[in-house]
Amino acid sequence: MKKIKARRFNNKISQSSVTQQYCTSSQFTLNQKDIIVGLDEVVLKIKDRLIVQSSRLEVVPIIGMGGIGKTTLARRVYDDSLITYHFYVRAWTNVSQEFDTREIFLGILRSIGIVNCEVKRNNTYEQLAKRVYRSLKGRKYLIVLDDMWSIEAWQHVKRSFPDDHNGSRIVLTTWLVDVASCASSGSPLHQMRFLSVTESWTLLTLLFWPGIHEP
Secondary structure: OHHHHHHHHHHHHHHHHHHHHHHHHHHHHHHHOOOOOOOHHHHHHHHHHHHOOOOOOEEEEEEOOOOOOHHHHHHHHHOOHHHHHHOOEEEEEEEEOOOOHHHHHHHHHHHHOOOOHHHHHHOOHHHHHHHHHHHHOOOOEEEEEEEEOOHHHHHHHHHHOOOOOOOOEEEEEEOOHHHHHHHHOOOOOEEOOOOOHHHHHHHHHHHHOHHHHOO
């Protein structure tokens, strides 16, 4: 009986170890892989709006429900080598539902690389807004405002984005059409679509059976 109990205990330990190893491996794979399905055409369209169109400052809103790929799309465009080359300054900041205007400005300044402990500690919201404006003035910039939930948040930050008619752009991701419409001032809104059945199956296999797509 002691041998049987010991064998059962060892089996449980072994199964637990395998399960933990599988979960860790799966999490590592999902977190590390930049998997995008069905967005290649959309990436090209967004890049075209950022680079080719008018010289005045424009807001490019990306709208869709949670988990549909708004941030993934924005990140893919933001990290694109052509976009990196085209814009002198790039900055990414998260807004979120319970927004903090000071944190939004700090996020922009952090991306630009001009935030230190003194700036964080001693600067008020108004001082940070001015610092952002001065950092962007006269430069062709791309700002991503990720996950914006309210018109109020946009009203608080928009004055810090100078329009020098040099082709600067703001990409804004949101769930809400009214927020996107307010920020874009008549520019076309990009509505995220759902994946087709084929695209959904491709995504599923990439996540759980990546080897199936290898030549």
